[in-house]
Amino acid sequence: MTSPRQRILIVDDEAALRKALRTSLSALGFRVEEARSGEEALDVFGARQSDLVLLDINMPGLGGIETCRRLRALDAELGIVMVTVRDTEDDMVRALEAGADDFVTKPYRFRELVARLRAVLRRVKTRGERERVLKEGDLELDLDQRTLKKASVEVHLSPTEFELIAYFFQHRGGPVTHAQLLRAVWGPEYGGELEYLRTYMRMLRKKIEADPARPEYLLTEPWIGYRFGRSMVEEEQD
Amino acid sequence: MTSPRQRILIVDDEAALRKALRTSLSALGFRVEEARSGEEALDVFGARQSDLVLLDINMPGLGGIETCRRLRALDAELGIVMVTVRDTEDDMVRALEAGADDFVTKPYRFRELVARLRAVLRRVKTRGERERVLKEGDLELDLDQRTLKKASVEVHLSPTEFELIAYFFQHRGGPVTHAQLLRAVWGPEYGGELEYLRTYMRMLRKKIEADPARPEYLLTEPWIGYRFGRSMVEEEQD
DNA sequence: GGAGTTAATGAAAAAGTCATAAAAGCCATT
DNA sequence: AATGGCTTTTATGACTTTTTCATTAACTCC
Numbered sequence: 001m002t003s004p005r006q007r008i009l010i011v012d013d014e015a016a017l018r019k020a021l022r023t024s025l026s027a028l029g030f031r032v033e034e035a036r037s038g039e040e041a042l043d044v045f046g047a048r049q050s051d052l053v054l055l056d057i058n059m060p061g062l063g064g065i066e067t068c069r070r071l072r073a074l075d076a077e078l079g080i081v082m083v084t085v086r087d088t089e090d091d092m093v094r095a096l097e098a099g100a101d102d103f104v105t106k107p108y109r110f111r112e113l114v115a116r117l118r119a120v121l122r123r124v125k126t127r128g129e130r131e132r133v134l135k136e137g138d139l140e141l142d143l144d145q146r147t148l149k150k151a152s153v154e155v156h157l158s159p160t161e162f163e164l165i166a167y168f169f170q171h172r173g174g175p176v177t178h179a180q181l182l183r184a185v186w187g188p189e190y191g192g193e194l195e196y197l198r199t200y201m202r203m204l205r206k207k208i209e210a211d212p213a214r215p216e217y218l219l220t221e222p223w224i225g226y227r228f229g230r231s232m233v234e235e236e237q238d
Numbered sequence: 239m240t241s242p243r244q245r246i247l248i249v250d251d252e253a254a255l256r257k258a259l260r261t262s263l264s265a266l267g268f269r270v271e272e273a274r275s276g277e278e279a280l281d282v283f284g285a286r287q288s289d290l291v292l293l294d295i296n297m298p299g300l301g302g303i304e305t306c307r308r309l310r311a312l313d314a315e316l317g318i319v320m321v322t323v324r325d326t327e328d329d330m331v332r333a334l335e336a337g338a339d340d341f342v343t344k345p346y347r348f349r350e351l352v353a354r355l356r357a358v359l360r361r362v363k364t365r366g367e368r369e370r371v372l373k374e375g376d377l378e379l380d381l382d383q384r385t386l387k388k389a390s391v392e393v394h395l396s397p398t399e400f401e402l403i404a405y406f407f408q409h410r411g412g413p414v415t416h417a418q419l420l421r422a423v424w425g426p427e428y429g430g431e432l433e434y435l436r437t438y439m440r441m442l443r444k445k446i447e448a449d450p451a452r453p454e455y456l457l458t459e460p461w462i463g464y465r466f467g468r469s470m471v472e473e474e475q476d
Numbered sequence: 477g478g479a480g481t482t483a484a485t486g487a488a489a490a491a492g493t494c495a496t497a498a499a500a501g502c503c504a505t506t
Numbered sequence: 507a508a509t510g511g512c513t514t515t516t517a518t519g520a521c522t523t524t525t526t527c528a529t530t531a532a533c534t535c536c
Contacts, residue, residue, distance in 0.1 A: 097258040174286040223397045
């Protein structure tokens with residue numbers, strides 16, 4: 001599998017700085033895009049998503065923090081590295097709270113910057129890898145396309161059904177309570193409407209299980225809730 | 239033995255804050271789970287236990303203090319760090335009284351927060367280190383899977399039965415009073431309903447003891463309650 | 477030994493849970 | 507206005523768990 005070049009969006013109001021970074025970073029094999037302001041960054045990002053945004057905290061107009069917040073809202077898995085001016089912990093905290101993954105403080109060494117960019121890119125899944133497909137047995141859930149395949153053939157799911165199975169996939173292995181599921185799928189104000197859940201469990205089982213009466217995937221955990229996954233093994237990762 | 243990542247449950251009603259913390263904390267290598275309310279926290283925790291709960295004191299519905307109290311009741315060894323809004327000593331005191339291990343006051347520095355989390359995690363035994371499979375004779379209780387095995391074969395227990403035997407396992411050796419058991423299993427408002435206890439003791443003995451009439455494990459301690467464990471020897475530790 | 481209590485037993489009523497089925501409501505599209 | 511897909515409600519039966527009740531056995535204290 002050939003990995004596509006990683007895309008970095010530089011957001012800074014100083015043209016000179018952008019130019020310098022573009023040169024250095026593209027020399028390292030990154031694909032570089034630029035924006036002169038927070039507003040432009042949001043535009044550019046909306047049009048063509050990047051893997052990582054390098055964002056100056058100090059910009060006229062829509063500030064760095066606010067831009068960061070909005071980018072993060074747009075894409076929970078985007079890598080965001082902020083450039084803070086001083087070493088005030090305040091800026092750092094605000095940056096992290098706004099959803100940044102990391103930051104460098106100006107003045108920084110280019111080496112350090114690259115190290116941090118690489119670290120974040122490693123952690124953050126890049127677009128290419130990001131078509132998030134989770135597998136379990138002969139099931140395959142694609143969170144981006146919102147599709148589920150069983151034995152490679154697509155199973156049509158309604159929105160609610162999809163949310164439900166997605167929650168299961170993301171909590172596979174462990175038991176999840178009824179209330180947890182209800183709140184996750186129907187919203188925080190739900191919790192007691194067990195019937196909804198039962199109805200949907202039945203529909204899901206009908207679609208997923210070879211024999212709905214003897215489920216392989218969607219196991220019931222009496223008096224507690226359900227459990228997704230065929231093994232009882234206690235292991236997993238994000 | 240590879241130590242599993244430590245699990246932190248963030249409980250806060252502000253989505254932005256949760257997200258920010260999730261990003262920052264998982265970047266530090268923690269495994270992060272979220273809950274939007276006290277109720278949800280109890281659900282999530284009930285289904286899959288965390289090592290530490292970071293709990294906002296100020297939440298609608300079941301407040302932070304009450305949530306803390308209940309979490310503490312569920313798990314005496316859980317780490318709980320509360321986030322109090324102002325520096326009022328009142329909040330701090332109430333938090334500690336409710337069973338919190340530590341607290342940070344908003345606004346806090348991220349660095350400080352992490353330092354406190356780490357300190358509490360160091361002190362509190364993490365799940366990995368905790369003995370989660372308890373043994374006694376040929377019995378084996380798994381607190382995670384909520385299963386009991388006798389001579390390696392699983393014994394099916396109802397929720398109440400499980401709670402009861404779990405309490406015994408965790409207080410093995412010593413005598414436990416009727417009221418203690420009732421309150422632990424049925425809730426604080428119980429205490430006099432001896433019949434419940436008797437009924438359940440009978441069922442447990444039926445399932446566990448070779449000869450229910452001459453119990454090896456679940457011994458009765460006349461006028462006091464019961465005692466779990468086969469040796470009368472005066473030794474043990476938690 | 478007898479009165480009074482506490483514990484174990486047996487059995488069954490009451491309450492709750494889960495799976496299933498199907499009707500009713502909602503909503504966008506035709 | 508009718509259709510079709512999806513969601514919400516309601517109903518039912520099988521089954522498990524919890525609670526309650528009645529009876530018998532065991533023990534303590536006088």
